[in-house]
Amino acid sequence: MMYVIAGFAIWALGWLLNVYLANGKSSDHWAMNIGIPLIFGLTILLVWECFVIGFEVNPVFLPRPSDIIVRMANEVPRLWADFFQTIIKGALTGYIIGGLAAFAIAVLADRSEFLTRGVLPVGSFMAALPIVGIAPIFVKWFGSDWESKAAVVAVMVFFPILVNAVAGLRDTTSMQRDLMHTYGAGYWPTLFKLRIPAALPFIFNGLKIATTLALIGAIVAEFFGSPTVGMGFRISTSFGQLALDMVWAEIVIAAIAGSAFYGIVTLIEKGVTFWHPSQR
Secondary structure, three states, X not given: OHHHHHHHHHHHHHHHHHHHHHOOXXXXXXXXXXXXXXXXXXXXXXXXXXXXXXXXOOOOOOOOHHHHHHHHHHOHHHHHHHHHHHHHHHHHHHHHHHHHHHHHHHHHHHOOHHHHHHHHHHHHHHHHOOHHHHHHHHHHHHOOOHHHHHHHHHHHHHHHHHHHHHHHHOOOOHHHHHHHHHOOOOHHXXXXXXXXXXXXXXXXXXXXHHHHHHHHHHHHHHHHOXXXXXXXXXXXXXXXXXXXXXHHHHHHHHHHXXXXXXXXXXXXXXXXXXXXXXXX
């Protein structure tokens, strides 16, 4: 019971501290953007720890955060191997392939109304394909290693990037295109100097959406066949062994990797599209 009371006390303290910081000076960048999220996250972890101990929750159902941290510290080589197999080889490779393919098809579709009307419905059809359906097929086609996971990811990220790229390439006004034509610029100079820069906010929007899809696709695809390494493989086998602390360790790594992936794309977007009103 003491741990339960301590959990409520920690929550109240964290809430009061965050209210104090939120009502402070708006110019305090650290307090608003770093301090508040950090305190909130630590509060959640401490309350979780206290409640699991206080209510005597079985570790099979919900392990303590301290157990998860200890497992992560003891399994660094294995977690790194799983991360490299799933995130670097599977998710990142598929993300790059799917993104490049989507952009190439978008440029081709932009030159032909026929292709635009044909590609977008096919792309929406591909986006509607269930991952639990295509993952086993790709495992049969490309084998159980990371190549099949990269193929699944490429299919999953293709449509959101394609739709945003096509919309972005059409975002320029007729006056802007006429001005380029007046300067004697052909299709390709207009594409690289006007239309692609104008489309970058749309393209990055698709890239940011695809970051989460890439990680989900790579992890879920490993449930349908993989070598004895990978985050999806580890989650599946650890759950069967009732090693829930290892399952949560993989989940934490995936969440951190996904947040970092999204943040990197966002930082690149800010550096490349600094001129856009959304970045001001």
